[in-house]
Amino acid sequence: MPEIAKAVPLTFAKTVGLLQPAKLPSDGTAVLFLGSFGLEDMCLRAFFRRGAEDLARVGIQSLRFDYPAMGDALDHENGTLDLSQWEEASVDAAGVLRAHSGAKRVVMIGHGLGATLALRIADRIEGLAGVACLAPVVSGRAYLRELQIWSRMVDEGLGLGEAYRNVSEVAIGGHVLPEPLAGQLKRVALSDDRLPSLAHALIASRPGRAGDLELGESLKARGADVSLVPYEDYDAFVANPSQSRLPIALLNSVIEWAVGLSSAVIEGGELYRNPLDTDASLQGDGFVEHPVVFGANLYGIHCLPRTSTDRPSVLLLGTGYDRHAGWGRSTVNLARNLARRGIPSLRFDAAGVADSPARPGAPDQVLYSDFQEHDVREALDFLAQHSAAPIVVVGRCSGAYLAIRSALSDPRINGVVCANPFVFAWDKAIDVDVALKGGARSLDDYGSRLLRWETVERIRRGEVDLRSAARNILKGIMRRLGVAVKPVLARVIPVGVRQRAILAEFAKLEARGVAIELIYSRGDIGYQHFAELFGADGRGLRRFPSAHLTVLEGADHNLSPPFAQAAYQERIVDLCDRIQAASRTQDQA
Template identity: 45%
Template sequence: MTAHSTPLEQHQTTARQSATKQLSAALPVTFADTVGLYSAAAPGSAPHDSAVLFLSPWGFEEMCTRKLWRDLAERLAAAGVASLRFDYPGTGDALDRTEFADGLAIWERAALVAAEELRRLSGTSRLILIGHGLGATLAALVAPQLKALDGVALMAPVVNGRMYLRELAAWSKMVDEGLGLRDDQRITDHVAIAGLVMPDEVAAHVKKLNIEAIPHLPARRILMVERPARDKDIALSAHLTALGAEVTRQPYLGYDDLVSNPTIATQPLTVAGQVVDWVADVAVPLAHKSRQVAVSTPEPLEGPDFVETPLRFGADERLFGILCQPRGERRGATVVYLGTAYDRQAGWARTVTETARYLASNGVASLRFDAANVGDSPPVIGAPEQVLFSDHQIDDVRAAFDLLDGMALGLAVLAGRCSGAYLAFRSAAADERCKAAVVINPFTFVWDKDEVVDDALRYNARSLEDYSRRMVSMDTLRRLRAGRINVRHATANIAKQLARRVAGSMPTTFASLSKYARLKEATYSAFRRLSQRHMPLTLIYSSTDIGLDRFRFYLGRKGEGLKRYGNVSVEIIPDADHNITPAAARMIVRKHILAAALKANEIPPTL
């Protein structure tokens, strides 16, 4: 690095250097009844007296942008800029609130407290705000209340609250349609999306928002990352310029690919680089040696029945998770809840956080965490970029077992849904420290290396039964006429499933020559290992889930192949989607996980 290198060149060089060294997860901190993640300026970088506070969007959009926030924090750290990201009260890993009478002001106050916490942690005197969606709007609202503010980055801001809520309602319907939820299963009496409900008081305040003519300038220097074909974004940029701001405008390339689905979200790398470049230009270099802040264990968050501690663990502290323990006497085994796809560890519709607290209210401890390159855990150097359905993730589960062993919480039960269910099954077979497993809607038990993971995720295959049900639905006919169904991919999925069923019915002589026979034998081998250990295995499926197709191929139409494995039980949940969104279905799953944890002490020793 030369003495005349630009901020961009500096952070690119530091990023290349850090690629040869394993990154740790960000430092967990707690404040104001919530969890934050602090990223210090990287060693060897040119430190700045400006630190970045991230303000997240809400709901489905927050799930989609979670990895983007980590990526930006890591890039900023490489450029010598510290940062903090956090959950609003009542969301993610934050404590729940019983009332929201102050509406959006509650989240605004949390942002102001987070700003002070960031100053304390970083030792810096100046701030930069980066907000996305509703978080960008919050950034514009709280900015005038902050001193020594160098700039505000507004990424796809909510300009008009009433219009945002209308778009959210349409977006919510599309998500629910994709899940296959009936109209009577949808949440329509509140502002909601993907099972997440916005408090009514917050929604009422959001509805009144309109920052297109905001009277106060958020900051002198502003970055506007404008969504394509959004006149409101352009109008806001013009208004801020008229107020006297130095506005840098950037098109939000890849916005739709980012927020369409957290499972297949494509990171907007060009935009991320532009945001970091802008911050590096706006941030004030540090003229003296930075103050070193003592790193301490975060204070636990205490709820009525639980105590939660955010932590880092594994080699190089590369994994982030939350340990949830009961306030009273602990019973049974510790549940290790494995994440699904690229959802953060709080889970779809915050299900995992709520399940952990339910378990604690019944005396059961749990650990929920992000595997490498998921959510808030950085990737492992040398591992493939696509980590789903990969044996590399088993190393992360082993690290979780090691953590629990060191805390005398080592009697462990694994639970997970979809790819998390696959990981739970594979990890249970690989590590005898697992004493039981609850496997929910597993896509398969052994991955077929001829299948492309990205395609399996993107094209959302369904079971033949689900296709049959949908074909007679009037709603499906309306979506078909509107061009909202990919007929080619649906046809390909049906053909694959029919081929698999034909292969499963072939005479043994011919079947043994196919790859399906090899996959079936590998599956039987894993089931045998678990059976020999007498390890209870609970399989839970939604009644029309795509995973049932693999289950029936491997284990028979009615599961008759399970007769040889006395340790396996099966539960079929009617009227539930793949994500187990309906509240009644979630409770069925929670009770099974609780039962598995409480019975773990009764497991006979391995013969």
């Protein structure tokens, strides 16, 4: 497979984009990717990245970017956001793509809301060759209604209590569509009289979605050469970033269509044009952010305070296959709040996640594998090149696991903050894919769900995997019994081999002086695993003075409620304060 050039970060219109250059001569055609919103957009990141790589191999450059107030973009200054701002940013992105690539023609590939935006701005795009509409939002009102249903399912899956659900706004998974944008979307309808006249269009039609086919017919009636391709397994692709399955057949069809719109490759042409401004940055309220590509091709954001500082640097690890912006942009907000308090940070996509290409030879499933420790080492190298200050590594769930494993192998790490780690050491006999699909919950969570009428209704409709649920409940009961009798059995039965190994690793970190902050939501399954090792009250941690425990009542696995996010941030700041104080004491000694 031909090697491709590294993606180049760009900033424009108060947002961030990734230009994918092409090593082969360009024929004057470039592709603009237009994303969607919420969890759907999080799942799209790897899909668009794979598409950009495939296009680069045949000499076509591309650009993907964040809409205003989404992803890594700056928030709007007056706090309001409307549809015109997304449209203007998309038009700007097309201009940036043409300027940086030298292309004369532009193809737009949009998914969900991105497909709708592409059609709305098509008449404003100079040199437009065609538009690909993947799962287009034909009716904004219907889309918002589906989003509301989807949001409730996500919140229930997280175990988020009704009191902490965001029901006052259009939101899903912490991602918010504020007014007036949500109200404007409600009035969006791709009716015949509002459609552009296109030369070429592609419609990816989902089974049972008549609106997709009707859109294709309407565009054809307005003179477009319309290609229809099937969009299979849409729900499996966009429902959950950690379990998302890329629709490779669809991707291949879309890339083939886009390549077909380009003319013959110009022999002897320019390899690719360097970006006009390679020193990309965003200036925000109390922070400066630099999008960077480092190491073996890892993409991230270096977030710095406005003034120089000797505070520890924080490495923010991702969770599962979520992009580095985090669930509901939580990592973006965390990084910027830390910068306002004088703490620099780096957030990035691990190899094979979102916008970072996979490492050669890496397995398809990289979560809970040693491969991700390579990514952490390269991120530590990057931070060490920019500051000699101590380093704190922070992560939630699989990111928390990776933080602990990396601290054990890399002495440059001075502290870790781990939120809701599932385990501290992975049992290689357990298939990661099976574990993720099983969705293990705590026994308390299962108990509370069984008391809800909606759970009974879902069981009746066959929407609950009773076999997996029963298996997880049985495991929970056995763990609960194990924790209850452990103080007695420990007097006569040696601690298990795996538990003994984990305790030895905590002792190793203690001996090195690595500070550890453990944060758990009370009902999280990871807290049950913690209790097996250290007791539900954490008394087993007393032998490790550098380790501290915080248990949050009412928080879900993702720490969605604002109080949980605030507690998470304060634990990070407190740990940075302790490490900085200790470092200054050593310097004075």
